[in-house]
Amino acid sequence: MTTGGTPTVETIAEHAGVSIASVSRVLNGHGARADTVRRVERAAAELGYVPNAVARSLQGGRSMQLTFAMQDIGNPVYVSMVRQIQSLAKAQGYRLLLHSTDAVLADELAVLRSLADRTSDGLIICPIRITPEHLEALRTAARPVVVIGSLPSEAPVDSVRTDSVAGARLAVHHLLDTGRRRVAFINGPADTVPGANRYAGYRSALEERGLSVDPALVRTTEFTIEAGAAALHALLDEAPAADTAADHTADAAAEPRLDAAAVDAVFCANDQLALGAAQALHSRGLRIPEDVAVAGMDDSTLTRASWPPLTSVDLGSAERGRIAARMLLDRLSQDGGDAPPPASARTETVTPRLIVRASTTAAPTAPAAERLPEEACR
Amino acid sequence: MTTGGTPTVETIAEHAGVSIASVSRVLNGHGARADTVRRVERAAAELGYVPNAVARSLQGGRSMQLTFAMQDIGNPVYVSMVRQIQSLAKAQGYRLLLHSTDAVLADELAVLRSLADRTSDGLIICPIRITPEHLEALRTAARPVVVIGSLPSEAPVDSVRTDSVAGARLAVHHLLDTGRRRVAFINGPADTVPGANRYAGYRSALEERGLSVDPALVRTTEFTIEAGAAALHALLDEAPAADTAADHTADAAAEPRLDAAAVDAVFCANDQLALGAAQALHSRGLRIPEDVAVAGMDDSTLTRASWPPLTSVDLGSAERGRIAARMLLDRLSQDGGDAPPPASARTETVTPRLIVRASTTAAPTAPAAERLPEEACR
DNA sequence: CTGAAAGCGCTAACAC
DNA sequence: GTGTTAGCGCTTTCAG
Numbered sequence: 001m002t003t004g005g006t007p008t009v010e011t012i013a014e015h016a017g018v019s020i021a022s023v024s025r026v027l028n029g030h031g032a033r034a035d036t037v038r039r040v041e042r043a044a045a046e047l048g049y050v051p052n053a054v055a056r057s058l059q060g061g062r063s064m065q066l067t068f069a070m071q072d073i074g075n076p077v078y079v080s081m082v083r084q085i086q087s088l089a090k091a092q093g094y095r096l097l098l099h100s101t102d103a104v105l106a107d108e109l110a111v112l113r114s115l116a117d118r119t120s121d122g123l124i125i126c127p128i129r130i131t132p133e134h135l136e137a138l139r140t141a142a143r144p145v146v147v148i149g150s151l152p153s154e155a156p157v158d159s160v161r162t163d164s165v166a167g168a169r170l171a172v173h174h175l176l177d178t179g180r181r182r183v184a185f186i187n188g189p190a191d192t193v194p195g196a197n198r199y200a201g202y203r204s205a206l207e208e209r210g211l212s213v214d215p216a217l218v219r220t221t222e223f224t225i226e227a228g229a230a231a232l233h234a235l236l237d238e239a240p241a242a243d244t245a246a247d248h249t250a251d252a253a254a255e256p257r258l259d260a261a262a263v264d265a266v267f268c269a270n271d272q273l274a275l276g277a278a279q280a281l282h283s284r285g286l287r288i289p290e291d292v293a294v295a296g297m298d299d300s301t302l303t304r305a306s307w308p309p310l311t312s313v314d315l316g317s318a319e320r321g322r323i324a325a326r327m328l329l330d331r332l333s334q335d336g337g338d339a340p341p342p343a344s345a346r347t348e349t350v351t352p353r354l355i356v357r358a359s360t361t362a363a364p365t366a367p368a369a370e371r372l373p374e375e376a377c378r
Numbered sequence: 379m380t381t382g383g384t385p386t387v388e389t390i391a392e393h394a395g396v397s398i399a400s401v402s403r404v405l406n407g408h409g410a411r412a413d414t415v416r417r418v419e420r421a422a423a424e425l426g427y428v429p430n431a432v433a434r435s436l437q438g439g440r441s442m443q444l445t446f447a448m449q450d451i452g453n454p455v456y457v458s459m460v461r462q463i464q465s466l467a468k469a470q471g472y473r474l475l476l477h478s479t480d481a482v483l484a485d486e487l488a489v490l491r492s493l494a495d496r497t498s499d500g501l502i503i504c505p506i507r508i509t510p511e512h513l514e515a516l517r518t519a520a521r522p523v524v525v526i527g528s529l530p531s532e533a534p535v536d537s538v539r540t541d542s543v544a545g546a547r548l549a550v551h552h553l554l555d556t557g558r559r560r561v562a563f564i565n566g567p568a569d570t571v572p573g574a575n576r577y578a579g580y581r582s583a584l585e586e587r588g589l590s591v592d593p594a595l596v597r598t599t600e601f602t603i604e605a606g607a608a609a610l611h612a613l614l615d616e617a618p619a620a621d622t623a624a625d626h627t628a629d630a631a632a633e634p635r636l637d638a639a640a641v642d643a644v645f646c647a648n649d650q651l652a653l654g655a656a657q658a659l660h661s662r663g664l665r666i667p668e669d670v671a672v673a674g675m676d677d678s679t680l681t682r683a684s685w686p687p688l689t690s691v692d693l694g695s696a697e698r699g700r701i702a703a704r705m706l707l708d709r710l711s712q713d714g715g716d717a718p719p720p721a722s723a724r725t726e727t728v729t730p731r732l733i734v735r736a737s738t739t740a741a742p743t744a745p746a747a748e749r750l751p752e753e754a755c756r
Numbered sequence: 757c758t759g760a761a762a763g764c765g766c767t768a769a770c771a772c
Numbered sequence: 773g774t775g776t777t778a779g780c781g782c783t784t785t786c787a788g
Binding site for chain 2: 006048050051052053054055057058063065072073074079080082083086087090095096097098099100113114116117118119142225226275278279282301302304305306307308309
């Protein structure tokens with residue numbers, strides 16, 4: 001009585017006058033007599049048959065879905081990761097499930113645990129903090145997981161990281177190299193892995209030059225444009241040699257080194273903060289880079305959105321996304337993802353690169369055409 | 379013989395000494411004796427049982443997944459939609475499947491057709507063009523679909539649209555109101571719905587003021603920052619009264635109206651183009667808005683990334699995302715999504731709003747704190 | 757090469 | 773209340 005409703009293998013079988021087994025074989029290209037193939041294909045086409053992917057998953061044990069979990073898709077860094085992951089996943093027939101955790105710890109853990117519900121064949125996750133619970137959840141994950149970010153070395157989990165300490169050093173050295181001496185630092189939350197590392201890099205770069213961190217020049221805030229602007233204003237308002245806000249009008253350009261007495265460069269822990277800082281400088285009539293140089297991190301699209309174009313440290317977001325996807329896909333094709341990774345966890349590291357643009361040097365090193373690969377074809 | 383492997387209802391049943399039916403009931407809160415409940419819950423907890431969502435879907439006929447399909451997640455407009463959709467979906471227990479179609483027609487159709495594979499309970503799609511095949515696919519979609527974008531009125535599909543013709547008019551009128559007379563237009567692909575509408579708005583605004591479109595002032599290109607910059611350069615290089623590129627150096631600021639003879643305002647079909655145009659103006663030493671005013675569309679994050687902050691038409695991306703999600707969720711809770719929408723297709727329209735910032739007026743109308751709702755808490 | 761039949765793990769009738 | 777049983781739609785032995 002297979003009438004009405006959406007067609008199933010059974011419907012097709014009836015129409016083609018064969019068994020459901022034959023239908024399945026033909027549909028999966030498992031060889032059958034030419035005649036059988038033809039009849040099944042005809043019936044399937046006529047009825048507009050589409051295999052039920054859920055039933056297939058139940059039987060096959062794989063959902064052909066991958067999950068990507070990150071804090072907030074609003075961050076351009078995650079956007080470039082998503083693009084890469086989605087693209088590789090799609091090429092192998094996987095769908096992509098997106099999960100914003102809003103940096104809620106419980107949410108991250110829930111994602112990890114929910115791997116057991118068979119909804120997803122594997123997970124790529126960008127945890128913002130790594131707690132013991134995270135490690136435990138990673139260890140006992142029901143399916144392969146790749147972490148984008150730094151993990152304690154004992155953790156038996158595949159991961160892709162970048163050396164953001166070195167990245168931060170790169171930027172600060174560059175600022176010092178171009179003659180800056182009062183390099184301020186606007187950081188994101190200090191108790192996150194990225195926050196801690198970027199601070200470490202800032203500090204170590206200064207120390208390598210015989211300088212020390214001046215706490216008055218360091219601000220900790222959220223990773224947003226608005227927070228960056230606010231932090232910069234606070235910095236200049238409160239920094240030792242700074243004038244009061246009222247003095248900062250357009251004619252400040254006439255006496256550029258006045259404000260610069262307090263700060264002559266700002267290194268920001270990501271591009272959003274840097275953009276905010278640039279806004280604040282502009283609104284105070286300070287020139288970039290003449291009065292204050294600005295550098296960010298992530299080398300996101302935003303670097304090319306700002307004026308002058310923003311010097312930034314490329315932490316390889318797109319590349320990390322691509323590598324993570326590749327690692328996960330590898331894992332899945334190897335053992336079918338049935339066994340969680342053995343003691344053979346792999347770790348790949350992406351080397352940060354400084355991309356110098358006009359926000360730190362009047363005559364930028366690489367004027368243009370330096371960013372061709374994936375980002376260009378937006 | 380339910381040993382090893384991941385626990386199933388059967389494993390739990392054995393451990394608790396009850397039947398699988400009781401396990402299912404307890405797990406779904408369908409009432410059982412207190413004692414039974416306790417034993418089942420204990421067994422489940424001890425064994426770390428997680429229900430197999432795939433089996434559940436097969437049995438229940440719903441996957442608890444929603445799909446969002448758009449061109450490219452790299453566009454900030456889609457990012458704000460995704461955030462809203464994901465957030466509403468999550469609140470109702472749905473997961474979110476992301477699908478980038480890269481504006482490939484075949485891909486869009488494939489997504490529509492694949493609704494029949496039961497992977498997803500419903501779809502929100504942003505088609506860039508509407509072909510007869512689209513309409514046919516929409517009509518025969520196996521599950522509820524909500525379209526974000528304009529559809530022929532006969533189409534029996536729920537949709538959320540915005541009046542981008544009116545939006546474009548808003549921007550152009552604003553530019554004319556502030557005294558501009560040579561308003562250039564940088565558009566995206568003209569054969570897309572957004573491209574066509576924005577041009578229509580530009581044209582009609584000019585005509586409402588007794589002006590007509592000067593083809594030399596209109597450029598058609600891709601929706602990217604780079605394309606926007608290139609288009610602006612071409613515009614100034616080739617426009618009637620423009621000087622040669624060599625003349626555009628920093629000292630041009632001394633004779634501002636020189637270039638302005640060719641163009642004194644640029645209206646761009648989206649923020650990315652506008653940002654590119656702003657870059658190009660800066661690099662030519664032209665001042666914004668004194669020499670050339672710039673306005674964009676979408677009111678994306680980019681408006682606050684640029685300097686000066688970009689005047690833009692808010693087309694309610696986040697709001698459209700939210701409404702679309704709500705419509706879809708409504709549809710699903712009504713008829714369980716089994717029946718494709720009846721003749722009762724709903725259409726909601728979001729009214730565009732002009733957000734004036736410093737890129738068009740020296741003293742912006744709404745200095746700050748105008749964008750509190752969803753975008754602020756980035 | 758093809759068909760019959762056994763599940764994948766779960767929920768929902770249906771009896772007891 | 774609880775257990776038994778029948779599927780959801782598909783793939784895959786296992787015979788023939």
